[in-house]
Amino acid sequence: xxxxxxxxxxxxxxxxxxxxxxxxxxxxxxxxxxxxxxxxxxxxxxxxxxxxxxxxxxxxxxxxxxxxxxxxxxxxxxxxxxxxxxxxxxxxxxxxxxxxxxxxxxxxxxxx
Amino acid sequence: xxxxxxxxxxxxxxxxxxxxxxxxxxxxxxxxxxxxxxxxxxxxxxxxxxxxxxxxxxxxxxxxxxxxxxxxxxxxxxxxxxxxxxxxxxxxxxxxxxxxxxxxxxxxxxxxxxxxxxxxxxxxxxxxxxxxxx
Numbered sequence: 001x002x003x004x005x006x007x008x009x010x011x012x013x014x015x016x017x018x019x020x021x022x023x024x025x026x027x028x029x030x031x032x033x034x035x036x037x038x039x040x041x042x043x044x045x046x047x048x049x050x051x052x053x054x055x056x057x058x059x060x061x062x063x064x065x066x067x068x069x070x071x072x073x074x075x076x077x078x079x080x081x082x083x084x085x086x087x088x089x090x091x092x093x094x095x096x097x098x099x100x101x102x103x104x105x106x107x108x109x110x111x112x
Numbered sequence: 113x114x115x116x117x118x119x120x121x122x123x124x125x126x127x128x129x130x131x132x133x134x135x136x137x138x139x140x141x142x143x144x145x146x147x148x149x150x151x152x153x154x155x156x157x158x159x160x161x162x163x164x165x166x167x168x169x170x171x172x173x174x175x176x177x178x179x180x181x182x183x184x185x186x187x188x189x190x191x192x193x194x195x196x197x198x199x200x201x202x203x204x205x206x207x208x209x210x211x212x213x214x215x216x217x218x219x220x221x222x223x224x225x226x227x228x229x230x231x232x233x234x235x236x237x238x239x240x241x242x243x244x245x246x
Contacts, residue, residue, distance in 0.1 A: 060150050060158060070113070071218040076125070078234065079184050079191075081160040083125065084132060084147045 001032045001040075009040060016045040016103045025104075028111055036111075043110065045103040048096040055095040059088040064095050068102045115211040119199050126196045129188075136164055137171075159238040160184050162246040167192075182246070183237065 006029040014022060029040065046068055055064035062077030082088030091098075150158040166185020169178035178185050198210045221227060 060148070069222075071221050072214055075221070079160055079163070079188050080125075080129070081148045081150075081158055081163065084128075085149045086147075087125075088149065 001029055001034055001037060003030065005037060006030055013045065016048070016100060017107075018097065018100045018104065021100070021104050025107060032111065039110065043107070045106065046099050048099040051095050051099045052092070055088075055092055059091055059095075060085070064091060065098075068095070068099050070098065070102070115208050118211060118214065119203060122195055122199055126192055129192055133164070133167060137168060157238075157241040157244075157246040159234050159241060161241055162244075163188055181244075182241065 006026060009029060010022065010026060017025060032040070051064050051068055054067055058064060059077070060082035062074035062082070065071075065074035065077055077083055077087060077091075080087070083090075146152055148158055148161050150156065151161055160182070162182040163184045166178040166182040167189050169181060170185060170189050175186075195210075202208060202210050221230065
């Protein structure tokens with residue numbers, strides 16, 4: 001794919017991924033065929049900041065985990081009152097990273 | 113989520129659960145100690161408030177009373193007994209049957225009709241909890 005288009009994608013979407021993912025994503029996009037550009041452009045990623053807000057408000061009930069697609073963990077959090085309140089607090093700090101990991105999974109499912 | 117990460121998380125969670133249960137039964141005597149943030153902040157119970165009391169009642173053999181206190185107790189008790197054994201057997205035999213079941217269960221739960229029924233059940237339990245003044 002054209003380097004200019006890849007750079008455009010990286011600029012607009014860098015915030016959705018962990019720093020150590022970015023290089024792999026760039027390499028992958030450069031190796032892709034030009035016909036994939038439409039698909040790349042229309043991909044939807046989850047905003048880490050939104051999941052942080054949801055985690056602060058509804059973390060006790062596991063709503064943040066349900067939102068990013070970690071249904072199993074969400075059920076665990078819901079049934080145990082947010083892991084006795086401790087897991088809910090830990091997740092305030094982990095949820096942004098978890099969202100970025102989920103975004104990388106979405107990317108990988110589409111192109112690998 | 114990889115297999116090893118899920119297994120270690122589950123084992124740690126179950127261990128913490130057993131320690132808390134032991135602490136709650138044998139050392140803690142006062143009934144005013146609460147860990148639930150929602151209950152402490154707003155004064156209203158959350159959907160899973162009373163789970164510890166329900167599990168304690170189950171241990172004493174009072175199944176009906178435990179169900180009436182909070183039905184989540186029985187779910188948590190089954191998970192806490194079943195999952196560690198399943199995970200340990202998987203680790204010893206170097207299989208991943210639990211991991212595959214977990215993934216399959218996640219996709220089944222995510223189906224809209226089932227998800228909405230489960231959300232309604234949780235909401236109903238929440239209303240019931242508030243009504244019971246847990």
